Structure formats: structure tokens, C-alpha cells
Amino acid sequence: MINAWEVGTMVAVVAGVVGFFVVLRGSAFPAHAIPNGAFAGAAGANLMGISPLLGLGAFSLLGAVAIGTLGRRTRSDVATALVLVLMLALGAAFLSQSTEYEPQIFSLLFGEILGVSTSQLTPVLIIGAVCILATFAMFRQLMLTCLVPDIAHSKGLRPAVVDLMFLVIVAGATTMTVPVVGALLIFTLMIGPPAAARCLTHRPGVAMALSVAISVSVVWAAIASSFQSNWPVGFFVGVFSAAWYGVARLAHTALRARRTTLATAISYTAAS
Amino acid sequence: MHVLFKPGFFSNVPVRHALVLGAIVALVSGVVGVMTVVRSQSFAGHALTDVATTGGAGAAYVGVSPLAGFLGGAVAGAGAMEFIGVQRARQRDIATGIVLGAATGLSALFLYLNATSSATTGVTQQVLFGSIFTVDSSTITVTALTGVIVLLVLAVVWRPLLLASLSAEMAAALGTRVRLVGAAFIVSMAVAVGLSSIAVGSILSTALLIGPAATALRLTRSLRAAIVTSCALGVVATWAGILCAYDSYDWDPSSHGLPVSSFIVGIVVLLYGISGLPGLRRRAHARNRDVLRTHDAHHAMPGSA
Numbered sequence: 001m002i003n004a005w006e007v008g009t010m011v012a013v014v015a016g017v018v019g020f021f022v023v024l025r026g027s028a029f030p031a032h033a034i035p036n037g038a039f040a041g042a043a044g045a046n047l048m049g050i051s052p053l054l055g056l057g058a059f060s061l062l063g064a065v066a067i068g069t070l071g072r073r074t075r076s077d078v079a080t081a082l083v084l085v086l087m088l089a090l091g092a093a094f095l096s097q098s099t100e101y102e103p104q105i106f107s108l109l110f111g112e113i114l115g116v117s118t119s120q121l122t123p124v125l126i127i128g129a130v131c132i133l134a135t136f137a138m139f140r141q142l143m144l145t146c147l148v149p150d151i152a153h154s155k156g157l158r159p160a161v162v163d164l165m166f167l168v169i170v171a172g173a174t175t176m177t178v179p180v181v182g183a184l185l186i187f188t189l190m191i192g193p194p195a196a197a198r199c200l201t202h203r204p205g206v207a208m209a210l211s212v213a214i215s216v217s218v219v220w221a222a223i224a225s226s227f228q229s230n231w232p233v234g235f236f237v238g239v240f241s242a243a244w245y246g247v248a249r250l251a252h253t254a255l256r257a258r259r260t261t262l263a264t265a266i267s268y269t270a271a272s
Numbered sequence: 273m274h275v276l277f278k279p280g281f282f283s284n285v286p287v288r289h290a291l292v293l294g295a296i297v298a299l300v301s302g303v304v305g306v307m308t309v310v311r312s313q314s315f316a317g318h319a320l321t322d323v324a325t326t327g328g329a330g331a332a333y334v335g336v337s338p339l340a341g342f343l344g345g346a347v348a349g350a351g352a353m354e355f356i357g358v359q360r361a362r363q364r365d366i367a368t369g370i371v372l373g374a375a376t377g378l379s380a381l382f383l384y385l386n387a388t389s390s391a392t393t394g395v396t397q398q399v400l401f402g403s404i405f406t407v408d409s410s411t412i413t414v415t416a417l418t419g420v421i422v423l424l425v426l427a428v429v430w431r432p433l434l435l436a437s438l439s440a441e442m443a444a445a446l447g448t449r450v451r452l453v454g455a456a457f458i459v460s461m462a463v464a465v466g467l468s469s470i471a472v473g474s475i476l477s478t479a480l481l482i483g484p485a486a487t488a489l490r491l492t493r494s495l496r497a498a499i500v501t502s503c504a505l506g507v508v509a510t511w512a513g514i515l516c517a518y519d520s521y522d523w524d525p526s527s528h529g530l531p532v533s534s535f536i537v538g539i540v541v542l543l544y545g546i547s548g549l550p551g552l553r554r555r556a557h558a559r560n561r562d563v564l565r566t567h568d569a570h571h572a573m574p575g576s577a
Contacts, residue, residue: 085541089479184380192369233380238376238380242377
């Protein structure tokens with residue numbers, strides 16, 4: 001149980017930091033495709049009798065590089081979709097050859113956070129720390145290439161290269177999190193909390209901190225609820241993330257409405 | 273002849289059903305796919321297969337027909353995406369992601385409840401990798417009928433939809449109700465995707481929606497030619513994949529066979545790769561530059577240039 005809290009918190013922090021840029025850069029589709037396709041790597045590793053972490057790492061890295069390089073030459077959403085289905089088709093082929101049975105597939109997709117062992121902690125912590133450091137090291141480049149492409153260009157930054165590096169970071173986050181929280185959950189955490197944070201503030205630093213805070217709160221609440229009810233953690237993460245986003249959107253709309261009313265009132269007073 | 277078509281290929285009932293169903297799905301996906309690629313909505317097209325799967329898992333738990341679950345799930349998902357993220361093109365992917373995340377959570381719950389109530393075994397595998405070989409003839413009829421309805425709706429909204437996709441401002445100025453035609457399209461796409469994910473599985477659904485359409489758009493000059501090419505490529509890939517899967521039972525001594533979806537996806541991606549070869553690609557590039565460039569400029573994501 002202690003392991004679950006530690007791993008869950010680490011995963012939430014990484015998802016909050018990396019997810020901030022996933023939302024800002026509009027990379028939702030690659031962020032879904034990389035973990036989902038990496039699942040095939042775990043199935044393949046299982047078939048070959050090597051560590052699933054190796055298979056996950058190889059497939060998420062391959063997926064990220066394929067999406068990054070192909071996306072430059074063709075429509076990026078088409079490239080992402082085709083890389084994803086290709087990896088899933090390989091996964092289906094691997095599964096058909098193995099004697100894998102259902103609970104194991106389920107845990108690869110939806111995670112077994114309550115069953116995390118102490119030996120799984122170290123790799124998660126190391127890869128997670130590397131992902132966060134890499135994101136902070138590239139902070140300026142990531143911001144510039146998506147917010148002000150002209151300035152980025154004049155500074156000699158190549159958007160395609162920055163994009164590729166970012167997808168590799170997403171692949172790292174995937175490798176670390178899939179064994180503990182599952183392929184589908186990490187995507188939810190990389191989208192919901194950062195999108196909610198962006199509705200609440202426009203300042204990048206605040207938004208990133210808020211995204212981490214929301215993501216940690218979602219994971220903690222989900223682990224507690226799952227422990228209480230015995231229902232899967234993934235269900236609670238999905239529902240809590242969506243709820244946070246809904247609330248943030250409502251708050252956003254309410255704030256904007258209030259600001260507009262205030263502005264109208266002020267201009268009216270000034271005019272009269 | 274017997275080397276290619278193993279004995280029994282044409283007389284086998286599941287194979288015949290698979291050929292007919294595969295062709296229907298490929299035709300409908302071929303048409304819907306062209307518009308999906310032109311509108312850059314591949315993510316929504318793929319996400320809806322997962323959302324439909326949630327509906328299927330929910331239907332299995334509640335005990336209603338899986339078809340209703342898949343269709344209901346996909347249409348509800350499309351409605352939610354449309355409701356959340358309509359203001360800006362860049363928000364569209366986020367809206368899709370939020371809906372997908374919530375649906376995934378629900379999926380986890382339904383599959384867990386199904387597994388614990390143990391009334392239905394193998395749901396996870398069947399729902400995720402559903403096989404084209406296990407359909408019955410009633411599914412074929414329903415798929416064909418719904419496919420025709422989807423194509424009719426698309427035919428009605430096609431021109432305003434295309435205009436709205438190329439330039440929303442111009443379309444609005446000319447009196448097109450941009451949001452309405454967009455919603456009509458995403459609901460039609462949801463129905464098409466929901467049907468194909470129950471019939472051929474969620475992997476194949478995305479592959480047949482995006483692959484042939486993207487290949488055709490690279491090779492042809494007009495959208496009409498792209499639609500015809502896309503449908504033809506989809507049917508060819510599906511039939512060739514079914515043939516390979518049938519034959520693959522003899523390749524492996526242990527007679528495991530390989531899944532049909534793997535073959536079809538492999539062929540679809542191969543075709544897309546071939547269409548990108550320098551000779552073919554440059555010609556196509558020059559041809560449809562006008563249509564596609566205008567569109568790309570509108571929907572280009574920052575950082576993806």
C-alpha cells in the first residue's frame with residue numbers, strides 16, 4: 001500500500017509536468033498512441049521471455065521516433081494513427097502466439113497499482129526523475145516552438161527536432177508508468193489535469209504547478225477510493241480527471257462572464 | 273490456384289461472411305475516412321472506437337445487445353466531444369482526449385465488473401481484438417443498412433461540410449451552418465466507427481478509416497477520385513488480409529494461425545508506404561496541393577510544421 005502511494009505520486013508528478021506540454025502543444029494523439037502501442041512491446045517481451053520493461057521501452061521509443069519523423073513528412077495525425085494501428089496489430093499477433101490469459105492483459109492496460117512491489121520502485125523513480133529533468137531542460141525550447149514559432153525559428157530552433165525530443169520524453173514517461181498504472185491511465189493523467197489547469201490560469205509556471213497538484217490529488221483520491229471499494233484505480237482516475245476538467249471549464253466560463261460584466265459596468269459608469 | 277487459395281476458402285461460411293462484412297466496412301470507412309483525413313480528425317476517429325468499446329463492455333455488463341452498446345457509446349462520445357470543444361480547432365484534440373480518458377475509466381470498471389461477475393469470459397480480448405471471422409449473418413444485414421444510412425447523411429452534408437473544412441470563415445459567410453454540419457459529420461463518423469469496431473474490432477476500424485483514405489488522397493487529384501480509390505484500396509486490403517489469415521493456418525506447424533487484423537493492418541500500412549515513394553508522391557503532391565495546403569494552413573498545429 002505504501003508502495004502504491006509512492007509510485008502513484010511519482011507518476012502523477014511526471015504526468016503533471018509532461019502533460020502540461022502535451023496539452024499546450026496539442027500532442028494529445030501521440031500521448032495516447034505511444035502508451036497504447038507500447039502495450040504491444042510488453043506482449044512481445046512476454047512471448048520472448050524477456051523483461052516487459054525492455055519491450056515497453058523499445059516499443060514506446062520506436063513509436064515516438066516513428067511518429068516524430070513520419071509526422072514531419074505527412075499529416076501528423078495520419079502518421080500517428082497508422083503507427084498506432086501497426087503497433088497494435090503487432091501486439092495482436094504476439095498475443096495470438098502466447099498463452100497469456102485475460103487478467104494479465106487487463107493489468108497491462110489498466111494497471112495494478114495496488115500490487116506494486118518494492119523492486120519496481122527504483123526504475124520508476126529513476127526514469128521519472130530523468131523525464132522531469134529533461135522537460136525542465138527543454139522548457140524554453142518547448143514553449144517557444146509552440147507559442148511563438150517565428151522567434152523560435154530566428155533563434156535557430158528546429159520545431160521538428162524539438163517535437164521529436166518531446167515525444168521521446170513522453171516515451172520515457174510511458175515506459176516508467178505502464179507497468180504500474182497501465183497504458184490507458186497514463187494518457188488520462190497527461191490530459192485531464194493539465195487541461196483543467198490551463199482553464200484556471202494563463203501563466204505557464206502557475207499552470208504547470210497547478211497541473212501537478214491536480215494530478216497528485218486525482219491519484220491520491222483514486223487510490224483511496226479504489227482501496228475502499230475494490231473497483232479498479234483506472235475508473236476513479238478517469239472519472240476524477242474528467243470531473244476536474246468539467247469544474248475548471250465552468251470556473252473559466254464564470255470568471256470570464258464576471259470579468260465582462262465588470263468591464264461593461266465600469267465603462268458604463270465612466271460614460272455616464 | 274491451390275497454392276494461393278487453400279482448399280475450402282470459398283466454401284467456408286465464416287470466410288464468406290468475413291469477405292462480405294469486410295467489404296461493407298471498407299466501403300463505408302473509405303468514404304467517411306476521406307472526410308476524416310481532410311478534416312484532420314483522425315484522433316477523434318480513433319478515439320471513438322475506444323469509446324464504442326466502452327459502450328460494448330457496458331452492454332455486456334447490463335445485458336443488452338452489444339450492437340446497441342457500441343453504437344450508443346460511440347454516438348454519446350461524439351456528442352460529448354462536440355459539446356466540450358467547439359470553439360477552437362486546437363481545443364478539439366483536448367476535448368477528444370478528455371472524453372477518451374473518461375470512457376477509458378468506465379471501460380476499466382465495466383471490464384472489471386464483467387470479470388468478477390464471471391458471467392462473460394473473454395470479454396476483454398473479444399472487445400479489444402474482435403474478430404471478423406465470428407460474425408453472423410444478422411450482423412451483416414444491420415451493418416449494411418446502417419452503412420447506407422451513414423452514406424446518405426454524408427451525401428446530404430458533403431458540400432457544405434467540405435467548404436466548412438477548407439475555410440470555416442468563408443463557409444459561415446456563405447450561410448453554411450458550420451457547427452451543424454460538423455456535428456452531423458462527427459455523429460455519422462461515430463455510427464460508422466461503432467459499427468466497424470463491433471464487426472471487425474477496434475484496431476481494424478481505425479486502420480480502415482485512416483489508411484486507405486490517406487493513401488488515396490496522396491495518389492489522386494480530385495476528392496471524387498480519392499473516394500473511389502480509398503474504397504477500392506480498403507476492399508483489396510481486407511480481402512487480401514482475410515486470404516493471408518486463412519492460409520496462415522498452414523504456415524505454422526502448431527497451426528496457431530495469425531490474427532486477420534494483423535494482416536489487414538500490415539497491408540494497409542504497406543499501401544500507404546508505397547504511395548509515399550518519391551515517384552508517386554511528387555506527382556500527387558503537385559496535384560492536390562491546392563486543396564490540401566489551404567486546409568493544412570488552417571489546421572496546422574504550432575510546432576508540427
